[in-house]
Each structure stands twice: as structure tokens, then as C-alpha cells.
Amino acid sequence: xxxxxxxxxxxxxxxxxxxxCFAQEEEVYKTLExxxxxxxxxxxxxxxxxxxxxxxDKAKVLAIIFTCNHCPAAQAYExxxxxxxxxxxxxxxxxIAINPNDPEALRLDELGYTDLNDSFEEMKIRAKDKQFNFxxxxxxxxxxxxxxxxxxxxxxxxxxxxxxxVIYTGRIDGNESGGNSEDIKAAIDAGLADKxxxxxxxxxxxxxxxxxxxxxxxxxxxxxxxxxxxxxxxxDENGLKELLKNPTKKIRLINVWATWCGPCMVEFPDFVMVxxxxxxxxxxxxxxxxxxxxxxxxxxxxxxxxxxxxxxYIFTLDDKYKLIEAIDPQWQGTLPYTLIVEPGGKIxxxxxxxxxxxxxxxxxxxxxxxxxxxx
Numbered sequence: 001x002x003x004x005x006x007x008x009x010x011x012x013x014x015x016x017x018x019x020x021c022f023a024q025e026e027e028v029y030k031t032l033e034x035x036x037x038x039x040x041x042x043x044x045x046x047x048x049x050x051x052x053x054x055x056x057d058k059a060k061v062l063a064i065i066f067t068c069n070h071c072p073a074a075q076a077y078e079x080x081x082x083x084x085x086x087x088x089x090x091x092x093x094x095x096i097a098i099n100p101n102d103p104e105a106l107r108l109d110e111l112g113y114t115d116l117n118d119s120f121e122e123m124k125i126r127a128k129d130k131q132f133n134f135x136x137x138x139x140x141x142x143x144x145x146x147x148x149x150x151x152x153x154x155x156x157x158x159x160x161x162x163x164x165x166v167i168y169t170g171r172i173d174g175n176e177s178g179g180n181s182e183d184i185k186a187a188i189d190a191g192l193a194d195k196x197x198x199x200x201x202x203x204x205x206x207x208x209x210x211x212x213x214x215x216x217x218x219x220x221x222x223x224x225x226x227x228x229x230x231x232x233x234x235x236d237e238n239g240l241k242e243l244l245k246n247p248t249k250k251i252r253l254i255n256v257w258a259t260w261c262g263p264c265m266v267e268f269p270d271f272v273m274v275x276x277x278x279x280x281x282x283x284x285x286x287x288x289x290x291x292x293x294x295x296x297x298x299x300x301x302x303x304x305x306x307x308x309x310x311x312x313y314i315f316t317l318d319d320k321y322k323l324i325e326a327i328d329p330q331w332q333g334t335l336p337y338t339l340i341v342e343p344g345g346k347i348x349x350x351x352x353x354x355x356x357x358x359x360x361x362x363x364x365x366x367x368x369x370x371x372x373x374x375x
Contacts, residue, residue: 031150032158034169035167038164041053041098041148043098043137043138043145046123046138051096051135060192061159061162062159062160063095063096063187064097064158065158066146066151066154066155067081067097069122069126070111070113071113071207072374073154073205074206074207075113075114076176078130080173080179080181081134081172082130082131082132083181086133092192093192095134096134096135096136097134097136098137098138099123100139100140101140101209102140102215103118105212105213105217106118108273110207115361115362115364116361120140125358153207153208155172157172161191162194167190167191168183168184168199169200171183171203171204171205183199187199187200228307230303230308230312232289232312232314233311233312234314234316235288240315240326240327246344247344249282249369250282250283251282251284252283252285252286252341253286253338254285254287254338254339256288256290256335256337257288257290257335259295259302261336266354268302269306270357272307274364275308278365286311287303287313288313288323288327290320293315334352337350338360340363340367342369348363
């Protein structure tokens with residue numbers, strides 16, 4: 001046993017020696033200690049400018065908040081960050097935000113509380129939607145700044161004094177659903193008074209930073225979903241009417257399509273993506289093929305190509321006007337046709353023709369039965 005122990009530790013030391021990343025990983029991601037000099041950065045902002053620490057020399061206190069688009073906890077704090085910016089604009093403190101995430105490391109099912117990914121272009125969209133009044137920087141290219149500061153969740157805040165030393169690291173406040181930013185405010189106020197805050201370090205609650213090393217997991221999730229079975233069931237007029245009544249507790253996204261409809265075939269992969277985003281929530285995607293029943297095999301072949309493992313139906317009657325009336329009397333009959341139906345059968349979204357994917361995702365996540373916050 002003694003010899004085995006010697007061999008084990010010798011092997012471990014060898015691994016650490018030949019694989020420095022293994023040995024240094026804890027150090028690389030270690031959160032800056034209070035009193036540490038803040039590392040410099042050179043990052044692009046959504047306004048088209050580049051920013052470094054020197055860009056904020058006029059600020060007596062600089063607060064850096066690592067946050068992102070997709071995380072529900074991060075979204076819960078956006079208005080409070082805006083309020084902080086307004087409150088301290090004329091007091092000598094500047095608040096900025098940095099997105100630490102690699103958007104390619106995000107699984108689609110991690111986007112179930114948002115309409116947006118964490119890409120640079122979609123950072124611009126979120127900033128416009130929420131009218132951000134703060135500088136929003138992107139660290140996705142190398143994630144070097146996020147690693148240097150040791151950000152490990154979103155949101156994660158760091159308060160720097162006039163010498164750009166860390167005087168506080170941790171949460172904005174202790175109440176995701178409605179705090180008043182008391183923790184970061186206390187730190188900023190202390191910095192403005194050339195003092196240390198009473199509390200210099202707290203824990204944070206939020207989503208983990210999506211490091212580039214997680215790209216493999218995101219890719220594996222796509223490969224797993226691609227293997228799910230794809231089916232196509234028959235449905236008649238009465239079946240459609242029951243479907244539209246939606247007796248479930250979920251909202252239903254319904255798309256009527258056909259293999260002979262060019263726009264239908266082009267946009268169908270978007271519905272598969274949306275389904276993967278939201279299907280773990282109170283949501284389901286249902287497709288209805290308007291192909292003739294004798295073309296069922298062709299329709300099924302297309303669905304398999306799309307990896308559409310959601311519920312799929314094909315209308316059994318040749319009379320397409322009965323299809324139209326059963327789906328929605330307001331539908332004029334043009335394909336594709338897309339609906340969102342709330343529990344109880346209320347139609348809250350109708351699009352005749354191709355969808356705007358951004359608007360569709362927003363309509364889903366902003367629906368009262370879904371929402372951007374943890375339920």
C-alpha cells in the first residue's frame with residue numbers, strides 16, 4: 001500500500017508538471033483580494049469605442065459589474081445598475097458593466113429566460129431595449145479581464161478606490177427580487193470618503209461565467225438533441241380545435257407549414273431552436289403540416305432533417321379551409337402561419353408569413369406564463 005501511495009503522488013506531480021493549466025486553473029480564476037491593484041483592460045464597448053482603466057481616470061471611484069444578457073439574475077439587476085449610474089453621476093463615481101461570457105459556450109437550454117444570447121451584437125440590442133445608461137464592454141474574445149478579476153458569476157461587482165485598488169467584491173445587494181443596492185452603495189460611499197467599507201467581501205448569486213472551455217458541452221447538447229426521435233401524427237378538424245383550446249398550463253407556439261412552402265422550410269429551424277430554448281419551461285412547440293396526407297412521408301423526412309423532436313401533426317382532410325377555420329378564423333390562409341396560445345385558448349400572437357425571430361422570442365419570454373425571472 002505504501003508503494004501504491006508513492007506511485008499515486010508521483011503520478012499526480014507528473015500530471016501537474018506536464019500540464020501547467022491543470023495546476024494553475026485555480027489561480028487563474030481566483031477572485032481579486034481586497035487591497036489588490038485592479039488589472040488593466042482594453043475592451044470594446046457597444047458604442048464602438050475601446051476602454052481601459054485610464055478611460056475612467058476622472059472617477060474617484062470605479063465600480064465594475066460583470067453581467068450579461070441571458071442570465072435571469074443579471075436581468076433582475078439591470079434597473080438597479082441604471083439607478084446606481086444616475087445616483088452617482090455627479091458624485092464622482094462611475095459604474096460600468098463587462099460581459100464575461102463566450103456566447104458559443106452557451107447551451108440553447110440555458111437561454112430559457114431571455115430572448116437574447118450574449119453575443120456582442122445582441123449586447124447592443126439588450127442595451128437599446130433596456131435603455132442602458134452605462135458603458136457595456138465585451139470580454140468574450142479572450143475572457144482575459146474576467147479571469148484576471150476572478151469573476152465567477154453574473155452579476156459580480158468590484159469597487160475600486162481612487163488608487164484603483166479593490167475595496168469591495170461581491171453582490172450588488174442581497175435581494176434579487178427587489179433590493180436597493182445597499183452593499184455596493186455602501187462600498188461606493190466609503191470609497192468616495194477615502195475609507196474602507198464595513199463589509200469588503202460578500203458572496204454572489206447568479207449564473208456561472210460561461211468560459212470558452214464549455215463550448216464542447218454546448219456542442220454535445222446539440223448532438224444529443226439531434227438523436228431524439230421525430231414523429232408525425234395525424235390530426236383532424238376536431239383534434240385541431242381541441243389543440244387550440246389549450247387545456248394545459250403551458251403556452252403553445254403553433255406553426256402551420258408545408259414542404260412546398262419555401263418560407264416555411266427556411267424558417268423552420270428557428271422554431272426548433274426556440275423549442276430547445278424554452279421547452280424546459282411552461283412552453284411547448286407544435287407544428288402542423290398542411291401537406292396532403294399522401295405526402296406524409298415527405299413531411300416526416302423534412303421534420304427529421306430539421307431534428308424536430310417536438311409534437312408534429314399533419315392535417316388529415318384535403319379541405320384546407322376547414323384547417324384554416326379550425327386553427328384561427330382570423331387567418332386568411334397564407335403559409336406559414338404562427339400563433340402563441342395561452343392556457344385556456346387565448347391567442348396572444350399571430351403572424352401570417354415569415355416570423356421576426358427576435359420579436360417571437362421576446363413575445364415568448366415576456367409572456368405572463370413564462371417571464372424572465374425564476375418562478
